[in-house]
Amino acid sequence: xxxxxxxxxxxxxxxxxxxxxxxxxxxxxxxxxxxxxxxxxxxxxxxxxxxxxxxxxxxxxxxxxxxxxxxxxxxxxxxxxxxxxxxxxxxxxxxxxxxxxxxxxxxxxxxxxxxxxxxxxxxxxxxxxxxxxxxxxxxxxxxxxxxxxxxxxxxxxxxxxxxxxxxxxxxxxxxxxxxxxxxxxxxxxxxxxxxxxxxxxxxxxxxxxxxxxxxxxxxxxxxxxxxxxxxxxxxxxxxxxxxxxxxxxxxxxxxxxxxxxxxxxxxxxxxxxxxxxxxxxxxxxxxxxxxxxxxxxxxxxxxxxxxxxxxxxxxxxxxxxxxxxxxxxxxxxxxxxxxxxxxxxxxxxxxxxxxxxxxxxxxxxxxxxxxxxxxxxxxxxxxxxxxxxxxxxxxxxxxxxxxxxxxxxxxxxxxxxxxxxxxxxxxxxxxxxxxxxxxxxxxxxxxxxxxxxxxxxxxxxxxxxxxxxxxxxxxxxxxxxxxxxxxxxxxxxxxxxxxxxxxxxxxxxxxxxxxxxxxxxxxxxxxxxxxxxxxxxxxxxxxxxxxxxxxxxxxxxxxxxxxxxxxxxxxxxxxxxxxxxxxxxxxxxxxxxxxxxxxxxxxxxxxxxxxxxxxxxxxxxxxxxxxxxxxxxxxxxxxxxxxxxxxxxxxxxxxxxxxxxxxxxxxxxxxxxxxxxxxxxxxxxxx
Amino acid sequence: xxxxxxxxxxxxxxxxxxxxxxxxxxxxxxxxxxxxxxxxxxxxxxxxxxxxxxxxxxxxxxxxxxxxxxxxxxxxxxxxxxxxxxxxxxxxxxxxxxxxxxxxxxxxxxxxxxxxxxxxxxxxxxxxxxxxxxxxxxxxxxxxxxxxxxxxxxxxxxxxxxxxxxxxxxxxxxxxxxxxxxxxxxxxxxxxxxx
Numbered sequence: 001x002x003x004x005x006x007x008x009x010x011x012x013x014x015x016x017x018x019x020x021x022x023x024x025x026x027x028x029x030x031x032x033x034x035x036x037x038x039x040x041x042x043x044x045x046x047x048x049x050x051x052x053x054x055x056x057x058x059x060x061x062x063x064x065x066x067x068x069x070x071x072x073x074x075x076x077x078x079x080x081x082x083x084x085x086x087x088x089x090x091x092x093x094x095x096x097x098x099x100x101x102x103x104x105x106x107x108x109x110x111x112x113x114x115x116x117x118x119x120x121x122x123x124x125x126x127x128x129x130x131x132x133x134x135x136x137x138x139x140x141x142x143x144x145x146x147x148x149x150x151x152x153x154x155x156x157x158x159x160x161x162x163x164x165x166x167x168x169x170x171x172x173x174x175x176x177x178x179x180x181x182x183x184x185x186x187x188x189x190x191x192x193x194x195x196x197x198x199x200x201x202x203x204x205x206x207x208x209x210x211x212x213x214x215x216x217x218x219x220x221x222x223x224x225x226x227x228x229x230x231x232x233x234x235x236x237x238x239x240x241x242x243x244x245x246x247x248x249x250x251x252x253x254x255x256x257x258x259x260x261x262x263x264x265x266x267x268x269x270x271x272x273x274x275x276x277x278x279x280x281x282x283x284x285x286x287x288x289x290x291x292x293x294x295x296x297x298x299x300x301x302x303x304x305x306x307x308x309x310x311x312x313x314x315x316x317x318x319x320x321x322x323x324x325x326x327x328x329x330x331x332x333x334x335x336x337x338x339x340x341x342x343x344x345x346x347x348x349x350x351x352x353x354x355x356x357x358x359x360x361x362x363x364x365x366x367x368x369x370x371x372x373x374x375x376x377x378x379x380x381x382x383x384x385x386x387x388x389x390x391x392x393x394x395x396x397x398x399x400x401x402x403x404x405x406x407x408x409x410x411x412x413x414x415x416x417x418x419x420x421x422x423x424x425x426x427x428x429x430x431x432x433x434x435x436x437x438x439x440x441x442x443x444x445x446x447x448x449x450x451x452x453x454x455x456x457x458x459x460x461x462x463x464x465x466x467x468x469x470x471x472x473x474x475x476x477x478x479x480x481x482x483x484x485x486x487x488x489x490x491x492x493x494x495x496x497x498x499x500x501x502x503x504x505x506x507x508x509x510x511x512x513x514x515x516x517x518x519x520x521x522x523x524x525x526x527x528x529x530x531x532x533x534x535x536x537x538x539x540x541x542x543x544x545x546x547x548x549x550x551x552x553x554x555x556x557x558x559x560x561x562x563x564x565x566x567x568x569x570x571x572x573x574x575x576x577x578x579x580x581x582x583x584x585x586x587x588x589x590x591x592x593x594x595x596x597x598x599x600x601x602x603x604x605x606x607x608x609x610x611x612x613x614x615x616x617x618x619x620x621x622x623x624x625x626x627x628x629x630x631x632x633x634x635x636x637x638x639x640x641x642x643x644x645x646x647x648x649x650x651x652x653x654x655x656x657x658x659x660x661x662x663x664x665x666x667x668x669x670x671x672x673x674x675x676x677x678x679x680x681x682x683x684x685x686x687x
Numbered sequence: 688x689x690x691x692x693x694x695x696x697x698x699x700x701x702x703x704x705x706x707x708x709x710x711x712x713x714x715x716x717x718x719x720x721x722x723x724x725x726x727x728x729x730x731x732x733x734x735x736x737x738x739x740x741x742x743x744x745x746x747x748x749x750x751x752x753x754x755x756x757x758x759x760x761x762x763x764x765x766x767x768x769x770x771x772x773x774x775x776x777x778x779x780x781x782x783x784x785x786x787x788x789x790x791x792x793x794x795x796x797x798x799x800x801x802x803x804x805x806x807x808x809x810x811x812x813x814x815x816x817x818x819x820x821x822x823x824x825x826x827x828x829x830x831x832x833x834x835x836x837x838x839x840x841x842x843x844x845x846x847x848x849x850x851x852x853x854x855x856x857x858x859x860x861x862x863x864x865x866x867x868x869x870x871x872x873x874x875x876x877x878x879x880x881x882x
Contacts, residue, residue, distance in 0.1 A: 170763045173767070182759070
């Protein structure tokens with residue numbers, strides 16, 4: 001470990017660090033614009049200049065600390081007169097062509113250029129000539145551009161190459177005429193494009209939906225998690241009053257690093273549209289407002305007067321563990337076996353290791369090859385795909401896809417979209433078998449689209465068999481991964497909200513709902529199931545958006561969305577995280593657990609949770625693992641090999657039909673609809 | 688130097704000839720298999736020749752397709768180097784060197800001659816001649832110099848530049864190289880030259 005001296009103080013740092021990293025770890029601040037720890041080093045802003053001194057004496061000129069490695073005995077000076085002057089000079093050059101329109105700039109208050117010019121710049125300007133002007137570019141509905149402000153740090157360009165893998169943003173021209181743009185000025189297509197807004201150190205790329213709506217110091221910040229997909233990205237929800245103004249990523253190297261998908265970043269306008277704020281009951285074919293007492297009476301009446309096997313309940317994609325737990329308790333006490341959490345029809349089941357992302361997201365970085373089965377990680381989990389993009393750029397990292405052919409922003413070997421090809425892989429007859437044999441730490445990522453239909457469970461077993469055949473399960477390495485798309489699913493699986501003895505699964509519930517074998521159906525925010533054929537079944541929908549579920553419901557119970565109540569979620573790798581309330585529920589909405597508790601109370605049941613804390617402690621008593629926040633539920637075991645039946649007629653389906661409109665919140669969002677239309681247009685243009 | 692943008696009037700199609708493709712394949716073979724992109728500058732140059740002295744958008748995307756590169760990366764290169772033209776040029780394309788040695792030796796007058804006989808910089812005249820000020824042509828010893836299509840014309844002054852353009856207009860053959868009879872870049876006062 002090299003010993004270095006920074007400003008006269010001794011430090012010992014790790015090897016292979018750049019000076020800027022070593023200083024950051026040692027607590028010495030170095031200003032920077034182009035350097036970003038998650039991107040490659042460009043060294044073009046020159047703001048991070050420092051003086052270095054080694055055995056040969058002082059460096060003849062200041063060096064860029066982002067592009068210089070530490071070595072043993074290196075003396076770093078960050079406070080010399082020369083460094084101060086160099087920084088002032090760089091700052092002055094950067095400001096030559098910067099418009100200084102801070103009062104009308106959305107970056108104001110959280111602008112690197114603003115902060116650093118105060119801290120490291122000179123007080124006044126010597127520049128009297130005209131500034132250059134640059135045309136603004138159209139980068140789609142999310143990114144607002146004000147290209148006069150651009151200081152050409154190229155962070156956005158490096159991001160689009162290295163992280164989103166789409167190579168859409170580039171710098172044309174050179175020198176004074178350099179401009180950041182997209183090819184032919186078209187909208188950015190990447191699912192991660194919004195991150196360039198955070199990356200931009202100035203106000204050149206800002207958020208279009210958030211434009212001119214608030215200043216950062218007016219916002220209340222709540223650290224929460226995202227439930228738009230099952231990755232569980234860490235987010236910060238910024239609110240003003242009771243309104244969500246924007247969503248930003250929080251750094252968590254284990255999960256989302258510094259990125260979030262565009263769906264997570266921009267879903268929030270859907271939170272104030274199409275909301276259910278009062279209980280409704282369908283009378284004479286029309287939904288009419290009713291009081292809570294009446295609503296609870298109707299619900300409890302239905303539960304009490306229907307045979308338990310004729311009651312079914314389905315969990316939606318956005319439900320928290322607490323609400324699922326409360327509903328499970330209710331269903332247990334009325335002895336209804338028809339409980340289902342897999343509303344997309346996938347057939348995952350059994351122990352944890354059979355349906356978790358066992359290698360963890362950080363395991364992707366360790367792996368040396370990857371096999372994707374029936375999945376499109378680009379839209380199912382953009383964050384995971386960006387890790388794969390990074391790996392795909394490494395030498396000898398091969399990726400194979402068995403499933404529908406899709407564009408993933410990297411090259412892969414397409415093995416076909418017939419599920420039976422898995423037999424070739426197991427027998428070693430496939431062209432990809434050779435690659436698999438060479439891998440010591442291979443990954444297998446199975447999408448929900450591969451596990452639907454009658455043969456879904458058999459197919460899961462076949463995948464496990466394949467995993468045992470190669471090095472997927474070896475010593476300390478568990479590369480058997482199931483990728484979830486619904487935030488609630490792993491939590492519900494952990495709680496075991498699955499069909500009980502003689503209970504019906506999703507397909508059977510839908511079938512018997514049509515025949516009348518199910519006469520009371522409880523939907524906890526379940527909007528993605530096809531129940532269009534209306535009949536005599538009484539449907540209770542508990543949720544927050546007037547979407548498909550509410551459309552067919554006979555009784556609607558308003559509940560808050562995830563940002564309006566606390567709740568636990570387990571992400572696809574098994575990490576328990578808490579979503580924190582950022583705003584208050586709308587209208588008469590009651591929290592999910594409370595509604596279920598009140599129904600139990602009205603029914604006269606004995607075990608009722610009186611408070612959220614009581615529910616939590618009961619939950620933690622039953623499932624002690626869940627109290628370890630931010631840790632992964634792990635399973636030391638490997639998934640067991642089970643015999644599988646013939647998988648004839650099994651087909652791969654799309655795990656997610658539409659990235660932008662995947663849940664009730666995004667379907668209500670104008671922005672998501674706009675973005676979806678752009679995607680559609682682009683697809684048509686390609687056809 | 689002015690901002691380089693794709694031209695507003697774009698041709699509908701662009702395609703390489705068989706010979707061009709062979710040449711590009713040959714260039715690609717100079718590099719390792721997974722480093723096809725290394726051939727981007729020569730490929731663009733071939734494309735520019737094929738399209739008549741400038742690069743339409745179709746040519747840029749064609750090169751990107753052949754070299755399996757993102758289009759954006761190829762556009763970056765096409766806009767970076769001043770030898771790639773994104774606007775149409777004349778059949779006779781005069782590149783006037785305006786860098787320091789040529790400038791000291793009177794390139795301003797050469798430009799004046801161009802303005803008078805050809806027209807505004809970057810615009811194609813009715814005789815299909817256009818001119819552009821470019822960076823150093825590397826002919827500093829024989830400054831000032833211009834390049835017309837593939838050939839260099841050196842040791843220019845206002846008068847012989849006028850002659851040069853008039854000869855181009857009359858489609859007369861012009862002696863390539865020094866316009867004052869100098870051989871290569873020999874000292875100017877050896878007595879051999881006829882000026």
